[in-house]
Structure formats: C-alpha cells, structure tokens
Amino acid sequence: MMPTVSPVLRPSYLPPVELHRPNDLGELFACVAAGACPLAGGTDLVVWASQRGEPRQLAWTGGIDEWHIVDISGQQVRIGAAVPLSRIARSGELRSLISAVIEGASVVGSVQLRNQATLVGNVCTASPGGDTLPGLYVHDAMVDVVNAAGSRRSIKISEFICAPGKTNLAPGELVAGVTVRGLGPLEGSAFCRFTQRNALDLALASVAARVRFESDEQTVAQASIALGAVGPTVLDAGQAAALLVGRTLEPTQLRECANLAAECCQPITDHRASADYRRQLVRALTEEIVLAAAKQVTAGCASVEAS
Amino acid sequence: MKTQLTLRVNGAPRDVPLSFVGRRLLDTLRLELGLMGVKEGCGEGDCGACTVLIDGEPMCSCLLLTGVVEKCEITTIEGLPAAFLTRFSAICAEYGAVQCGYCTPGIAVMAAWLHAGGTELGDQPISKLFAGNLCRCTGYQQIIEALTALR
CATH class of the missing domain: 1.10.150.120 ([2Fe-2S]-binding domain)
Structure with a gap:
C-alpha cells in the first residue's frame, strides 16, 4: 500500500515570513502600524510562524540600539526589550541585586534558548508559569511602554499582565523594557520552581520571595511572596507575606505563612498535576524560598560571583 | 536594488537570495547552502539538533530567521x-x-x-x-x- 501523504505541511516548506528589520523606533512603529508583529528572541513567535503559519509579518526589534541596554543606577535596574536572558543570567553584578529574577532567568529552557529569548519576551508572553515572572513581581517590576507619538507610561507588572497570554498593552504600544527595584541593605530574594524534568520543562508551581530584616537581622521588616503556575496569572501572596512582618523566621511562623500561601493560590488540575498536588508544592516551596531569601542576608550575600 | 543577502558562514561570505530573509536559518543553511550537518529534530527549539554558533554563542537555528543574523558570524559543525x-x-x-x-x-x-x-x-x-x-x-x-x- 502506498504511504499516505500527511496533510500537515513540513515546517520547512511554509512560505517565508515577511521579515522587517527596522533600525530605529520610528521605523519599528511604522512596521507595527502596517500589521507586523514585533519579534524579539523568537523562541515562541518563530515556532508559531513556521508551524501554524501565523503571524506572517514580523518586525525584528534587535535593530533598536537603545533596547540592548542594561542600566544599573543605584538600587534600580532597567533592562531593555532586546536583552537576552543569558546576558542577565550571567551577570555577577545583577545576581546580588535581583537574585530572584536571575534565578528564574537561568532556568528558562536551555543554554541555546537563553541566548535567544528575552526577559521582556517572557513578560509579554504572560504565561502564568513564566519562570522570570514571580521574581519580577517581588522586585516590583514596572513595564515601560512607549507609543508611536513617543509618549511613555510605566505599568506595574501585576497590572500589565491580566490573564493567561493577555496583557494590557494597547494597540500601537510597544514594551521598551522593564525597570526593577533591586535589593537594598538587609534584604534578600530567591526563586524556585518545581518541574518534572530539570530543563525545557514548564513549572508545576513556582515561588519567589523577598525579605528585608530590621537591623537585628532577625526580625522581618518587609516581605513579599509571588506564586507562579497556580493561577491565571502570577499571584501576589501579600497576606501570607504579611504574616512574617514583625516576627522572626521560626518554623511555626514559616509554616503558617506557607499554609496561607497554599490556601490563597488558585491551581487547576490538568494532565501535568492535580490542583491539590500543586497546593502541596506551593506550601513546600514557600517555606524553602522564604528561608533562601533570608539566608542571603544572614550569609552576607555570599552568592555574589564573578561575571 | 539588493537581490542577495550576504551571510558570514564558517568564516566565509556566502550569498543567498533575498527571499531567504524570512526563512528559518536552519532552512537557509540546509536547503540553500547545503550544510546538511545542521539537523532538524523538533523544529521547536527543544532538541538542539540544529544548534549553531552565532558570534560564538550556541542558538537553535530552527528558531532564528535568517535576516536576524545577517551581521553575525555563523558557525555550523562543518x-x-x-x-x-x-x-x-x-x-x-x-x-x-x-x-x-x-x-x-x-x-x-x-x-x-x-x-x-x-x-x-x-x-x-x-x-x-x-x-x-x-x-x-x-x-x-x-x-x-x-x-x-x-x-
């Protein structure tokens, strides 16, 4: 019998994508106005374009020089839209400033993917399980948005991402970068995710925490916790974090905080894990990550490494 | 008007038709330049069979559009x-x-x-x-x- 020909086109034989390569923001906005979709690292978009045939028109953002800048001024870090994850993950300077973001950036995909994928791309994809997102939430990330008229606005990341795969970006607007608040004195942050395999996998649950101590290095002055992959967007477990403030990180306090984090998350049951399992993960990860963030302070930021 | 795209592949300039700007680098390398050492596995960036070096850094050529790497040094296994x-x-x-x-x-x-x-x-x-x-x-x-x- 003759083998039947698969009706699915081989990716290689799809017609080429119409690729624009603008050299400045003006040209980029003109391409977008003409219907092109902005292309950063392309680790999602090129797969969609070559397998589903959509989108057919892309405008590469790598030609915008100012979007390649990582600017550190004092406690603030601004990361341009064209900066790949590997540049962030390999920076020793950033490691001590935005630990939770770095820990997320260094587990995305693989070496190859991190060389291509961008932090801003991860934000705009708005996946509930985006590995860099919980870290960005606890580092109070602001998304810098520009429009063709040149006006800019800054949106809190929790308001920018509104649903799975959905953001509050208006038509004609582009994300130029993200600005995050780095760690100050007596402050630490950490991120951890749970996956079935160690690479190229999506998190079943992930947690980021940020803790600032009073000058005694024992009493918590401020805390924030963000939960990934257990709700329609990354969730701010503010109530759970508030339980830690004014207290020391004794096992009972930690347990109470982790229980509340597990209660306030909204996991779903799917083919990868049950909702109950995800809740258990949140409980375990929260305890672990609050301690890891605290340890950064007590160990005197021992994780600073050469870039 | 420009009709060719000049890439730097394995240390030498290589011309490809301008129509390849919006093709995956993987397809350009295999179909147009005959560099069959670059393999297509999953076509989604998971398997790494299509890994090439772009300015010395490994990337998946199935996820790169050719026009994006015009100014880069591309190295394949060849x-x-x-x-x-x-x-x-x-x-x-x-x-x-x-x-x-x-x-x-x-x-x-x-x-x-x-x-x-x-x-x-x-x-x-x-x-x-x-x-x-x-x-x-x-x-x-x-x-x-x-x-x-x-x-």
Missing part, C-alpha cells in the same frame, strides 16, 4: 576546526557516545562552545549545560562521560 573534530570523534568512539548520530552535530557544536571556555554563571555541570540537546538512543551517561573527558 566550520569547526578539524583538530577539534578529530579529538571529538576519538573521544566519542572511546566512550561509546554515538549511536544513531542524529543529535551528534548539535552536541559537537555545543562541545566546541564548551571547549572555547563557554559556561554559565556558577560553573554549571555538563548535564545542565547540555540540557538543550536531547538524545533518544545513545544514552546520556556515555555522552556526559565523553564531554567530561573533552573538557
């Missing part, structure tokens, strides 16, 4: 130094690190990156650095042993 490839093959043979060989070109390109001092922060183990190169028949143990010996 462009790796002969001395390195000889040593890589000898070590693979010694450790039994090749069975069907489909994932091997991608692993060789990653190995060349590693050999040239490529790493990530915190001196990651080989198993972690090579997490983006899937093998379905040889077995990772032999591959990791060979790469450890090579390093």
Whole structure:
C-alpha cells in the first residue's frame, strides 16, 4: 500500500515570513502600524510562524540600539526589550541585586534558548508559569511602554499582565523594557520552581520571595511572596507575606505563612498535576524560598560571583 | 536594488537570495547552502539538533530567521576546526557516545562552545549545560562521560 501523504505541511516548506528589520523606533512603529508583529528572541513567535503559519509579518526589534541596554543606577535596574536572558543570567553584578529574577532567568529552557529569548519576551508572553515572572513581581517590576507619538507610561507588572497570554498593552504600544527595584541593605530574594524534568520543562508551581530584616537581622521588616503556575496569572501572596512582618523566621511562623500561601493560590488540575498536588508544592516551596531569601542576608550575600 | 543577502558562514561570505530573509536559518543553511550537518529534530527549539554558533554563542537555528543574523558570524559543525573534530570523534568512539548520530552535530557544536571556555554563571555541570540537546538512543551517561573527558 502506498504511504499516505500527511496533510500537515513540513515546517520547512511554509512560505517565508515577511521579515522587517527596522533600525530605529520610528521605523519599528511604522512596521507595527502596517500589521507586523514585533519579534524579539523568537523562541515562541518563530515556532508559531513556521508551524501554524501565523503571524506572517514580523518586525525584528534587535535593530533598536537603545533596547540592548542594561542600566544599573543605584538600587534600580532597567533592562531593555532586546536583552537576552543569558546576558542577565550571567551577570555577577545583577545576581546580588535581583537574585530572584536571575534565578528564574537561568532556568528558562536551555543554554541555546537563553541566548535567544528575552526577559521582556517572557513578560509579554504572560504565561502564568513564566519562570522570570514571580521574581519580577517581588522586585516590583514596572513595564515601560512607549507609543508611536513617543509618549511613555510605566505599568506595574501585576497590572500589565491580566490573564493567561493577555496583557494590557494597547494597540500601537510597544514594551521598551522593564525597570526593577533591586535589593537594598538587609534584604534578600530567591526563586524556585518545581518541574518534572530539570530543563525545557514548564513549572508545576513556582515561588519567589523577598525579605528585608530590621537591623537585628532577625526580625522581618518587609516581605513579599509571588506564586507562579497556580493561577491565571502570577499571584501576589501579600497576606501570607504579611504574616512574617514583625516576627522572626521560626518554623511555626514559616509554616503558617506557607499554609496561607497554599490556601490563597488558585491551581487547576490538568494532565501535568492535580490542583491539590500543586497546593502541596506551593506550601513546600514557600517555606524553602522564604528561608533562601533570608539566608542571603544572614550569609552576607555570599552568592555574589564573578561575571 | 539588493537581490542577495550576504551571510558570514564558517568564516566565509556566502550569498543567498533575498527571499531567504524570512526563512528559518536552519532552512537557509540546509536547503540553500547545503550544510546538511545542521539537523532538524523538533523544529521547536527543544532538541538542539540544529544548534549553531552565532558570534560564538550556541542558538537553535530552527528558531532564528535568517535576516536576524545577517551581521553575525555563523558557525555550523562543518566550520569547526578539524583538530577539534578529530579529538571529538576519538573521544566519542572511546566512550561509546554515538549511536544513531542524529543529535551528534548539535552536541559537537555545543562541545566546541564548551571547549572555547563557554559556561554559565556558577560553573554549571555538563548535564545542565547540555540540557538543550536531547538524545533518544545513545544514552546520556556515555555522552556526559565523553564531554567530561573533552573538557
């Protein structure tokens, strides 16, 4: 019998994508106005374009020089839209400033993917399980948005991402970068995710925490916790974090905080894990990550490494 | 008007028709330049069989559009130094690190990156650095042993 020909086109034989390569923001906005979709690292978009045939028109953002800048001024870090994850993950300077973001950036995909994928791309994809997102939430990330008229606005990341795969970006607007608040004195942050395999996998649950101590290095002055992959967007477990403030990180306090984090998350049951399992993960990860963030302070930021 | 796109592939300028600007680099390298050492596995950036070096950094050529790398130095397995490839093959043979060989070109390109001092922060183990190169028949143990010996 003759083998039947698969009706699915081989990716290689799809017609080429119409690729624009603008050299400045003006040209980029003109391409977008003409219907092109902005292309950063392309680790999602090129797969969609070559397998589903959509989108057919892309405008590469790598030609915008100012979007390649990582600017550190004092406690603030601004990361341009064209900066790949590997540049962030390999920076020793950033490691001590935005630990939770770095820990997320260094587990995305693989070496190859991190060389291509961008932090801003991860934000705009708005996946509930985006590995860099919980870290960005606890580092109070602001998304810098520009429009063709040149006006800019800054949106809190929790308001920018509104649903799975959905953001509050208006038509004609582009994300130029993200600005995050780095760690100050007596402050630490950490991120951890749970996956079935160690690479190229999506998190079943992930947690980021940020803790600032009073000058005694024992009493918590401020805390924030963000939960990934257990709700329609990354969730701010503010109530759970508030339980830690004014207290020391004794096992009972930690347990109470982790229980509340597990209660306030909204996991779903799917083919990868049950909702109950995800809740258990949140409980375990929260305890672990609050301690890891605290340890950064007590160990005197021992994780600073050469870039 | 420009009708050709000039890429720098394995140290030499190579002209391809301008229509390849919006094709995947993988297709340009294989279909237009005949560099069949670049393999297509998953076409989604998971398997690493299509790994090439872009300005010395490993990337998946199935996820890159050709126009994006016009100004970059592109290195495929065909462009790796002969001395390195000889040593890589000898070590693979010694450790039994090749069975069907489909994932091997991608692993060789990653190995060349590693050999040239490529790493990530915190001196990651080989198993972690090579997490983006899937093998379905040889077995990772032999591959990791060979790469450890090579390093």
